[in-house]
Amino acid sequence: MPKHIRPRRSMLYVPGDKPRALEKARTLPCDAILLDLEDAVAPEAKETARRTIAEAVRAGGYGSRELILRVNGVASDWAEADLKLASELPVDGVLIPKVEDEGAVRHVEALVPDTALWCMIETPRGVLCAPEIGGASERLTGFVAGTNDLTKELRARHVPDRAPLLTSLSLILLAARAHGLAAIDGVHLGLDDPDGFEAACRQGVELGFDGKTVVHPSTIEAANRIFGPSPEAVAKAREIVAAWAAARAEGKGVARIGGAMVEQLHVDEAQRLIDLAHQIAGHDAKGHERSH
Template identity: 50%
Template sequence: MIHPCRSALFLPASNPRAIAKAGTLPCDAVILDLEDAVAPHAKVQARAAALQAATEGFGERRLIIRANAFDTPWGEADCAALRNAPVDAVLLPKVDSPEDLRRARALIGEDGPPLWAMIETCRGVLALRDIVAAASVLRLGGLIAGTNDLAKEMRLPVDPHRTALMPLLMQMVVAARAYGLTVLDGVCNALDDVDRLTAECAQGRMLGFDGKTLIHPSQIAPANTAFGPSSDEIAWARAVVAAFADPANAALGAIRLDGQMVERLHLAQAERLLALG
């Protein structure tokens, strides 16, 4: 079963109105945030609100809760509280090494929710290979590019094309694909610039990301469009599936279709596109 994750909306767990509205939004995933979006004095209350929201659910949307980092007073308590939470994943910020995953797994329990990791530090990028290699043992299911923190740590100038980040984003996609993980692009901060968001979504799709993390409901539709299959892609996928379903092609590894060579690896791609559509 393929579960699209074209759009993953961050929401402050301390905002009850935002949580209530999330159940009506067409995003594929909701990420209730206990970290950056929550003020220090509201951390404990936000954790309780997130746990309550998890029990009520968000319909068919994935639910992910982002814990605080371990170098804060709330990180360990967050993970311990999420041990039996009915969530699809616990998102760990600023993952620098597999040790962060091991620490979280010990707190959450072997049978607790899967882990996702935010790659948003230079150390995290350098440790990508070791982080994803621990995926099966520590039940790591996804990566998210923390582009804001990465840009800050790397002292990058503001660049709407994200030029300096391109090599790092590609590394995240390669690492995720090597171990069968979901991988999401970072947020777009330009809330009133639809063209900028659209361009970032197109860029993320081109790089191979499964979807994009978002910070406002108005960003959901562009993300769903960019990371979902287009009508042309659907038409191609149906043609490929139909061609290989022809008994005359049953024993063939490659066929000619509309002037192009199509192999069974393209059949797998077509079937995935149709599942996403």
């Protein structure tokens, strides 16, 4: 079972050196904000980004949005300062990029106490080592698929159906679920391609991902809508739970709904969906609060 039931339909990357973007993120309906010190920040702007992020986080105002700091890779020149900042800020998690082994997770775990850890899986070695990475720390919360880097490393092509990535995405998802972790799908490159974005989201849902990383505010609504349970799905889930309770009260081990058999596994998934819908309702109600 997942370690946490928390809405992560949309996780927005925000460049750490952009104060206006950090300010605007306080008003956006995303479930999580990825405060980025890595790819979105030029080498000469890393220190500015740290200061800007520190000021924004300490000022608060992000409501119920999950704040996750994406640091630079543990072998980079910037990692030490990034991890020091992570240990000092009241963020909800630290996202480690390009993780390829358990050592990177344990390194961050030792330097950043009492904070949830996330791993980006975005290289062939990272994909193949994902099962071991997933068990590296009790504080590990989820995997984020780095699909752009992975496409590059595979020498694959960006195609609409993402066929070259499906094996990797499935392996990432399998490893995440084996360890009870969240699994977040990668970004969609086409900012002027809403139909393609929605198709990628639907594919992510069908594969089993919990949400999607996004780079533009205009895509948040679609990610929330597609990765969130529909009212019809929640109603069906409640029907399943009720039918199961009635069957159990009669001493039966299975129930029937509309000619379909319902077992414990269906009830477990139905209850997860109901709990997620409840969490989403609470998150959305608090989303515009001006305090973190």
